[in-house]
Amino acid sequence: MAKALPVSPLAPKGGFPALPAIGGVRFSTVAAGVRYAGRTDVMLAELQPGTTIAGTFTRSKTRSAPVLDCEVKLGREAQAGAAILVNSGNSNAFTGTRGVEAVRAVAAQVATTLGIPEARVFTSSTGVIGEPLPHERITAVIETLHDTLSGDGIADAARAIMTTDTYPKGSVRTAEIGGRTVTVAGIAKGSGMIAPDMGTMLVYVFTDARIGFDALQPLVKGACDSTFNCITVDSDTSTSDTLLVAATGASGIDVTDNPAFSTALTAVMDDLAKQVVRDGEGATKFVTVNVTGAASDADARLVAMSIANSPLVKTAIAGEDPNWGRIVMAVGKSGAEADRDRLTIRFGEVLVAQNGMVAPGYVEADAAAHMKGEEVMISVDLGLGSGALTVFTCDLTAQYIAINADYRS
């Protein structure tokens, strides 16, 4: 990142939440100088033996070496201790055999230092694509990371994984199960190149609940579909999207098939996903796009993402312009089944258009007032069936251009 960016105006008002220690997890961070100067850029999470690790990843055809490595490690040697190591500044994507070697070198060093199998060391890298990862800068600090592990380090970990993020992202929920409490806490990074495809940016969720891989993995995939797979900042899908969920079992409470745990996990992921949107590069508005009445859920996704990714819709929102003609355009180009004369469009509570034309009694000033708020809601009913989806995005501003025309140079 060429220069410090101001904190997003959409950042959570309360700042970073107070995240409790999670039994069975310890964190440490260090400034390794991978790319950035004067800040931490590597974080290590150590997980106690028996921790279950589930996850989802980008489906990009050019996914990074760490993503490919993580994919094959899921579900293996579940009784051993485990670790997650993340660096920012360099994504180790499109780095060929050198990229694979870098992952091996880092994972091997972590395994040796922590005394765990290499198959239980998950690594992620985020930052510039295509430049070789200077992995020796990371292997050189693993001993330090090991020596400074602490149960309280999750907030520092959230900061160490940031790239163009303007604030660290964290979330916590608890679930009461048989009179006892399990805790789910997570951290995420992401701001640009956000259009997750079965994964997300970098997201790490930790819980002291006990649950096996075969139960946790489908839970994570399902929650991902309704959270991280429903956000977009700029329609560009990363080569590195990674979500890992680690259940240490330290609470001794089994949460297999427990709806309270599922709710807590989904809530943490939902909160983190929206925090990523709220840190969308250059964002000034948080936008909810509600699509109902589609011929299928798949069609609802096409329409919602067509609206949420349209540069003309996003610039109109930046200009606080209730330009519903651009919503009509985005519906029309989406590829989904649509009947112009059955469309209903609302900005907030204001009925803008129905039956293929502007609504009787529509007063633009009402919609314009809604657009001036920090939260904008666009609702489209297609009038065809029961397909529905809600997605979250942000507006497109000159600041997005400034960030991305300068980044990396």
Added chain:
Amino acid sequence: MAKALPVSPLAPKGGFPALPAIGGVRFSTVAAGVRYAGRTDVMLAELQPGTTIAGTFTRSKTRSAPVLDCEVKLGREAQAGAAILVNSGNSNAFTGTRGVEAVRAVAAQVATTLGIPEARVFTSSTGVIGEPLPHERITAVIETLHDTLSGDGIADAARAIMTTDTYPKGSVRTAEIGGRTVTVAGIAKGSGMIAPDMGTMLVYVFTDARIGFDALQPLVKGACDSTFNCITVDSDTSTSDTLLVAATGASGIDVTDNPAFSTALTAVMDDLAKQVVRDGEGATKFVTVNVTGAASDADARLVAMSIANSPLVKTAIAGEDPNWGRIVMAVGKSGAEADRDRLTIRFGEVLVAQNGMVAPGYVEADAAAHMKGEEVMISVDLGLGSGALTVFTCDLTAQYIAINADYRS
């Protein structure tokens, strides 16, 4: 348009070309005050009896009333005189039954005034979506348009159809056929909401060649696939894209199955398509994206459009940054078959990456020098098959945001 925009730095250096009169066509323009003040906003083209009219249109599911009307009129009553009437300022899209009535009213008035069948009156409207077209302002000026028709008016017609365009677009080619000459001349408008889908913005091509509808229509569709369907400014597909080609036959030269005519027609369309890109909202770079080695032509299109529409690629180009990692990203998210380790990427003549990593001997300064030019060439070889496509686009700048956050307000 809220204010006058400076002329695009990519505008053709020679200005608007000298377009000759085309036998069988007369033009007129007028300031009807549809939306804009102090400029012409309606153009009429009168076509002699026997003129063949072919065309292609947007496939948007929310296409405008004039588009729907044109579609059904193609190929009918080919021996009668004909007319094309176009207004700017209002697209008459998403205007329900009032939109249909407006098209009927305008077409009927033109038919009566010119003494031709209503089925031979083609209308187009371009501008804001969703506001009722004040068609009485147009019907009120048809008599004036009729009285001022002239064979020399095509340049004025090109100006009357502009919206956010910063310069009028025209092109001309001739074909020698049996020692005689036919002429093909065309005009176009388009600057934003440009990602044509089987049609384009508004494009009108006129020729004095003689050719029937059944021969001309497939020729137009084929040429459209390799010209207007290969450009994108902002990935947003208009509700109004219309291409009409009128062959008056005034030269008396039959061009059925004549390759010289086909070449001239395609050249005019290619020139106009590139002029639309050169007037892309806020554009400062003309970008050619060459994809080769794809598993299929369809895959080549997916990859080329994924690169050409990526906001991160387009902002990097604006910043003159040879950020080839973003090309890798765009390939990966395209949905096309791709093998990271077979990818080859070039900026201009500079080999940047091959075999899944940065090329040996790559010097970023070489690629950076290419990016500083006004014309940027990105070449991607997927190394899988013989699928290929070249598309044309522009960069994404803060000026695009400024134009679109202000337009209409």
